[in-house]
Every structure is written in C-alpha cells, then in structure tokens.
Amino acid sequence: MPRSKKSLEANKVSFKGSFASLKFVPRFFKEIRKVNPLLFYANVLARTINAILPVVILIVGKLIIDEVVLQIAAEEKDLDRLWLLVAAEFGLAILSDLMSRAISLTDGLLGDQYSIDTSVRIIKKTSELNLDQLEDSEFYDKLERARQQTTGRVGLMSNILTQAEDLVVIFTLLAGVVAFEPWLIILLVVSVVPTIINEIKFSGTSYSLARSWTQERRELDYLRYVGASDVTAKEVKLFGLSDYLANRFKNLSDTYYLMSKKLAKQRAGWGSVFNVIGTGAYYGAYLLIVFRTVAGIFTLGDLTFLSGSFNRLRSKLQGFFTRFTAITESALYLQDYFEFLDLKYSDETSEEKLPLPKKIKKGFEFKNVGFKYPKSEAWVVRNINFELKAGEKLAFVGENGAGKTTLIKLLLRFYEPTEGEILLDDIPVKEYNQSQYQQYFGVIFQDFVKFELTLRENIAMGEIEEIGNQNRIDSAAQKSLANEVISDMPRGYDQQLGKRFKQGKDLSGGQWQKIAIARAYMKDAEVLILDEPTSALDARAETEAFDRFIKLTEGKTAVIISHRFSTVRIADRIMVLKNGAVLEIGTHQELMQNDMLYAELFNLQAQGYQ
Ligand SMILES: Nc1ncnc2c1ncn2[C@@H]1O[C@H](COP(=O)(O)OP(=O)(O)OP(=O)(O)O)[C@@H](O)[C@H]1O
Structure with missing residues (x-):
C-alpha cells in the first residue's frame, strides 16, 4: 500500500518529468x-x-x-x-x-x-x-x-x-x-x-x-459514502458501525x-x-x-x-x-x-469488420470456450461447448459462482474468451464490429441500474432514441407489468424515481425490476438476456412475468438465468453449470430423467413448495 515513504519515492516525479508533461x-x-x-x-x-x-x-x-x-x-x-x-x-x-x-x-x-x-x-x-x-x-x-x-x-x-x-x-x-x-x-x-x-x-x-x-483517496471517498448514505444507513445503524467507519476514515486521513x-x-x-x-x-x-x-x-x-x-x-x-x-x-x-x-479499446484498432446478419439464421455456438478474468490465474469457466439456437429459450442454472453471468459477459463480448471461440451463424463473433454486435442484445443484469431519473427515462433507456415514442413505451410497460407501477405514481411517467432528488419516489425491489424488464422490451433486440430478472418479484408476479416473456418473445432468442426451477422449466432447454463446466444440458424432461444435479435441485425446491 502506498502509505509508506518508500512508495512515495516510487511515485516521485522528477523535475525533468514535470518538464516533460x-x-x-x-x-x-x-x-x-x-x-x-x-x-x-x-x-x-x-x-x-x-x-x-x-x-x-x-x-x-x-x-x-x-x-x-x-x-x-x-x-x-x-x-x-x-x-x-x-x-x-x-x-x-x-x-x-x-x-x-x-x-x-x-x-x-x-x-x-x-x-x-x-x-x-x-x-x-x-x-x-x-x-x-x-x-x-x-x-x-x-x-x-x-x-x-x-x-x-x-x-x-x-x-x-x-x-x-x-x-x-x-x-x-x-x-x-x-x-x-x-x-x-x-x-x-x-x-x-x-x-x-x-x-x-x-x-x-x-x-x-x-x-x-x-487509491487511498478512493478508499476515503468510499468510507465517506458508506458512513453517510441513505443506501447504507440501515445496516450501519443496526450493526452500530458508524464509530468503526469514522475511525477507519480518520486513521487513513x-x-x-x-x-x-x-x-x-x-x-x-x-x-x-x-x-x-x-x-x-x-x-x-x-x-x-x-x-x-x-x-x-x-x-x-x-x-x-x-x-x-x-x-x-x-x-x-x-x-x-x-x-x-x-x-x-x-x-x-x-x-x-x-x-x-x-x-x-480493442475493437477500434482492428481492421475492417463484417456486417452483422439482419436476422440470426442458425444461432450462437460456444466452442471449447475457457476464460480467466484479467490479472487472475484461475479458470472461471473451461471447456464450454453448447449451442444457443436461433429462436430458442435457453436457461442457465447452477450454484452461486458457477460462471453463469461470466458466460453472458462473454456472449456479449464484454470480454474475449481466453481460449476457444464463440460463433454466430458459424462466423467467429470477433469478426463483427463490437458495438454493432452488442446492439443485438437486450439485457437485464442481476445488478441492473436504478437510474434516479424519471420513470419514462428509466424505461426509454432501453432505446433512448425512442424516448418520444409513447406507444412504444406504453407497450414495453404493459409487457413487463410496469404499467401497474406507473398507475400508482402521482406523476405517472414523469415521476422522478429514487430518493436523491426532490419529489423522488423510491420503489420496492420488485417494482424496480418490472421497470428494468420494460427497458429490455423497449429495445427490439434479436436476443434477450435476463439474468435473474425476477428474483425480487413475488411468486405470482414471477410466473406471470415469465409466461408473458415466453409468449411475447416468440421467435426471439433468449437466455434466462434463474435460481427458481419453476421458472426455468418453461425454457426450451436448460444448461446446468458446475464449477465453470457444463454438467448437463437438455429439456426439463430429459434432465429429470438424467437424474443428476438438475433433478436433485428441482425436487429439493419442489419439496419446499409443498
Ligand atoms: N470481474 C471479475 N473479476 C474477477 N473474477 C470475477 C469477476 N466477476 C466474477 N468473477 C469470479 O468468477 C466466478 C463466476 O462468477 P459469475 O458471476 O459468473 O457466477 P454466477 O454463476 O453468475 O453466480 P451467481 O449465481 O452468484 O450470480 C466467481 O468465482 C467470481 O468470483
């Protein structure tokens, strides 16, 4: 840590260095x-x-x-x-x-x-x-x-x-x-x-x-934020952390x-x-x-x-x-x-790129994909082989840390695979222009952003050029059940969300999630990815949201990550991941017959509901 004199020396800029600047x-x-x-x-x-x-x-x-x-x-x-x-x-x-x-x-x-x-x-x-x-x-x-x-x-x-x-x-x-x-x-x-x-x-x-x-200033900013913010206030109070945080801040400063x-x-x-x-x-x-x-x-x-x-x-x-x-x-x-x-950024430097196909014909294929996060020695996923066929709804399941979100990040080309390759209609995705390629996807992440802007902006963020297109916003809101949230708001679409600004209204976890799903519908994307999109919805809302999702995205390719097996079973196929590898893949029936991890976890959850 650069708190010692030694590291100050290491960072010291000479007079000559100052001149060079x-x-x-x-x-x-x-x-x-x-x-x-x-x-x-x-x-x-x-x-x-x-x-x-x-x-x-x-x-x-x-x-x-x-x-x-x-x-x-x-x-x-x-x-x-x-x-x-x-x-x-x-x-x-x-x-x-x-x-x-x-x-x-x-x-x-x-x-x-x-x-x-x-x-x-x-x-x-x-x-x-x-x-x-x-x-x-x-x-x-x-x-x-x-x-x-x-x-x-x-x-x-x-x-x-x-x-x-x-x-x-x-x-x-x-x-x-x-x-x-x-x-x-x-x-x-x-x-x-x-x-x-x-x-x-x-x-x-x-x-x-x-x-x-x-780095330390960043740490100080963070401690100041944790010690004095509405987001952390509940836990800081409950666990009596304010002295601890204040002391840590003071010692460092x-x-x-x-x-x-x-x-x-x-x-x-x-x-x-x-x-x-x-x-x-x-x-x-x-x-x-x-x-x-x-x-x-x-x-x-x-x-x-x-x-x-x-x-x-x-x-x-x-x-x-x-x-x-x-x-x-x-x-x-x-x-x-x-x-x-x-x-x-890497794509900028590369040569001419192929135009993207207007419609996906065959689908995506992961071929022997392995990945280590930058500056990390550990393989997060390895030997991954599967197809995401055009029009298919594929679900990923697996324990925490199994690598589900990482596969999504690779599919979206946020990272390049360390080994193997990903193909789209038999062509390596690297051959396509990265930003055009990313336009193919409508994604709701697990940690989606709660924009402290108006409700309208929160939905329109999915396709911001269409912010003036009320029909499109209405339709996205209906599909995702966000229309129920809107009708509860005193200012409707113009309601400021979040607590940061005047007249802002905070939403419940499930309400935020409905708005985030509307964002995905807003974009007329070829591929939809929902990474645990319904974890904060109640059981009824979840089933409803998924039934709708399957109906509304007919013909579209989609990946769903969920820990709820009642949701997952309606997907066309399910891929079970364990420790960064594909353990099994197939329809719900096939996996139940396999009688491996999927069947075990499914029965476990089903018992819980009985
Ligand atoms: N940015 C990152 N840098 C380094 N390691 C990471 C990064 N993101 C995730 N990991 C590691 O990669 C592994 C897989 O994480 P990933 O988020 O893909 O799991 P997951 O299956 O989606 O888990 P969960 O069900 O908890 O969301 C974990 O061990 C995690 O610690």
Whole structure:
C-alpha cells in the first residue's frame, strides 16, 4: 500500500518529468480555443494590453515626478504638461482595471465551458471502453485522476495565460531597468535565485504524494459514502458501525495529513530562509539606486521608476517560478487526462469488420470456450461447448459462482474468451464490429441500474432514441407489468424515481425490476438476456412475468438465468453449470430423467413448495 515513504519515492516525479508533461500544453490550448474562439482571443488581447501597462504606468509616474521637481525649481510655473501626465496616468489606471476585469470574466466563462466540455468527453470516452479496462483498478485510478482534475485544469489555463502575460511584463520592465542601470540585473538574479532553488527542491513532491494516494483517496471517498448514505444507513445503524467507519476514515486521513503537513512545513521553512537572501539583494539594489540619485546621476523620477520596476520585477519573477511549478504539477494531471482520452479499446484498432446478419439464421455456438478474468490465474469457466439456437429459450442454472453471468459477459463480448471461440451463424463473433454486435442484445443484469431519473427515462433507456415514442413505451410497460407501477405514481411517467432528488419516489425491489424488464422490451433486440430478472418479484408476479416473456418473445432468442426451477422449466432447454463446466444440458424432461444435479435441485425446491 502506498502509505509508506518508500512508495512515495516510487511515485516521485522528477523535475525533468514535470518538464516533460508540458508537452501536453499546446493540445490543451487548442482544445480551449475550440470551445469558444471568440472568448479565447478576447482573453489573449486583454492580457496583452495588461502586460504592457505596468511599464507604461511606471514611465508616466517617473515623468510626473521629474516634472514636479522641474516645476518646484522653475520661477515661472507651467503646469499644463503635469496635468496632462496625471490625466494619462489616471486613464492608464482605469484601463488596467478594465483589462483585469475582462481577463477574470473571460477566464471564468472559458473555464466553465471547458470544464463542461471535458466532463462530457470523459462520460463519452468511458462508454467506449471495454469492461475489463473499467474493472481494472489501475485504469480506475487513471479515470479518477482525469475526472478529479476538472477544476484544476481551469486553474491551469489561467495560470499559463498569466505566465505568458507576466513574461511580457518582465521583458518590458527588464528593458527599462537595463536602459538605466545594467548592474541591477545581477542583483535581480541574486534576489530571485533562492526562490527558484526552493521551487526545484519541492517540485513534483506534492504531486507525487497526491498521485501515490489515489487509491487511498478512493478508499476515503468510499468510507465517506458508506458512513453517510441513505443506501447504507440501515445496516450501519443496526450493526452500530458508524464509530468503526469514522475511525477507519480518520486513521487513513491522518496519515495523509501528516505526510502533507511535513512537506508543507519544509516548504514554508526553506521558503523563509531563501526569502531573507532575496530581500537582502533587493535592498542592496535599492541602496545602489539611492546612492546614484544622491550623487546626481539619477533624477528623483529615475529613483521611483527604478525602485518600482525592480520591486515589480522581483515579485513577477518569483511569481513566475512559483507558478511554473504549479503549472508543471497540473500539467502532470493533464497527462492523465489526455492518456485517458487516447485509450484505445480493442475493437477500434482492428481492421475492417463484417456486417452483422439482419436476422440470426442458425444461432450462437460456444466452442471449447475457457476464460480467466484479467490479472487472475484461475479458470472461471473451461471447456464450454453448447449451442444457443436461433429462436430458442435457453436457461442457465447452477450454484452461486458457477460462471453463469461470466458466460453472458462473454456472449456479449464484454470480454474475449481466453481460449476457444464463440460463433454466430458459424462466423467467429470477433469478426463483427463490437458495438454493432452488442446492439443485438437486450439485457437485464442481476445488478441492473436504478437510474434516479424519471420513470419514462428509466424505461426509454432501453432505446433512448425512442424516448418520444409513447406507444412504444406504453407497450414495453404493459409487457413487463410496469404499467401497474406507473398507475400508482402521482406523476405517472414523469415521476422522478429514487430518493436523491426532490419529489423522488423510491420503489420496492420488485417494482424496480418490472421497470428494468420494460427497458429490455423497449429495445427490439434479436436476443434477450435476463439474468435473474425476477428474483425480487413475488411468486405470482414471477410466473406471470415469465409466461408473458415466453409468449411475447416468440421467435426471439433468449437466455434466462434463474435460481427458481419453476421458472426455468418453461425454457426450451436448460444448461446446468458446475464449477465453470457444463454438467448437463437438455429439456426439463430429459434432465429429470438424467437424474443428476438438475433433478436433485428441482425436487429439493419442489419439496419446499409443498
Ligand atoms: N470481474 C471479475 N473479476 C474477477 N473474477 C470475477 C469477476 N466477476 C466474477 N468473477 C469470479 O468468477 C466466478 C463466476 O462468477 P459469475 O458471476 O459468473 O457466477 P454466477 O454463476 O453468475 O453466480 P451467481 O449465481 O452468484 O450470480 C466467481 O468465482 C467470481 O468470483
């Protein structure tokens, strides 16, 4: 676990590594510009004007003081030029304020638009990826970092633009200072070098710390959720778990707090030591300017201009380097984000694919299929051979963990078999385009999603393009018996479901299930898969749901997983799985005559009902 110093070292990103992350900055800006070109160029323009203003303001300030000194000495006072200069300085101050406001306005608007854009892209990209990628914890961490840094990316944008702006300020001020007193440059270097050293020393460390803690942060989020959520509240209360969860949360957070506190203290400590050196150099420069003014080499105006310029230069340069560290740190997150967006899913990379047959002619065939989950050594299923014929209703039965859902995931091509192959009408399913292939199926999983959206949306999710097709939604609801749920809802189809939102209504397990089944009917799928779809229905509703299912899906191919044998027996054929292998397959009668596991389990359940 990366809670030790050792793992922090392992995750440490070098200063060079931080530099390398800057290569993502051009792409980042291209994307921002694409989001809203007008706002982007307005921002750049305002920043350019704002960058030139400081030196102009200082020069006008110097001219004002020189003019004042001149007028004090003059016998006949002529204040016209002075008024003009003061008016110019006033105008410049107003312009500077306007530009700053324009910058923060455009920064904010661009930032908002960009963060909407990135969130949308992350959602879309996630849907393109394979299940094995999504279930991989390393990948999940990457996704987490890509997602978390949405606000960080907005800060990065304004930091980089400010950096460019400050670079212009620094060069214009430098030009002014060099024109008067080139020696000051050496003192300037001495005054900022300590800051640079400090930044290099700590660069990357805080990012490394945050990065090495991605897993733990996930754990913290989870503990926070488990400890304070309506879903877990019943068990947490009943088992008195809140102290245990709170302590576990606190212990883990404290470890992180202590590590980051140590880092922050070191940074602050060294920062103050280096600052003393820097401030010393600044006052050295100040003395030099004062002496030259007393000696009559500089005018009073030069004195104000130089000391003002020098002071600004120092703070701008310091800011430049501090910001540089912040930029490289955030750019490392940018790397996570772009790497995530660039992830390929296997089907994308493969060559031309075959068009899918409009109608399934023969059916599916599993040939010697074996499968191990990624990063696992154990065979979950092996030597699987069976046919799912076109139009057939096949049921899978078997004990928990026998591999039933895994076979469904393989059939749906969420995973590729480790050995053997799956054929559709004698052609390996790999030959077909994956997403088109998946469109063939209407599936209700055991752990189907309870979308906390409206009832209508929950059903229409089966074929979202048809959300406006009321007839289709009505028909799906009738087939699945969800119409009974709808008539109980005060707002009918527009009823918000779940407890998360205002006026939301939570449903019973069985009611949710009826809605989920409606979702499967919504799609005019070639193959229907119901993975324990009726476990929460009462006995009467279950029988009714299955009778309907068989009638309504006449001619369609279907796979049903169920632990209830009364349901299973109405399937055309039943496949019994044990420890990842096919134990027996046949009709209910055949399996009863076989007198093996199926007959044993069937009789066991039948006795229970007597
Ligand atoms: N994503 C995964 N990664 C690794 N192993 C997994 C994964 N999903 C399931 N398994 C393992 O594969 C085996 C078969 O699981 P599967 O879900 O296919 O069983 P099942 O027959 O559907 O069980 P149940 O009746 O309990 O739903 C189990 O031992 C399980 O631990």
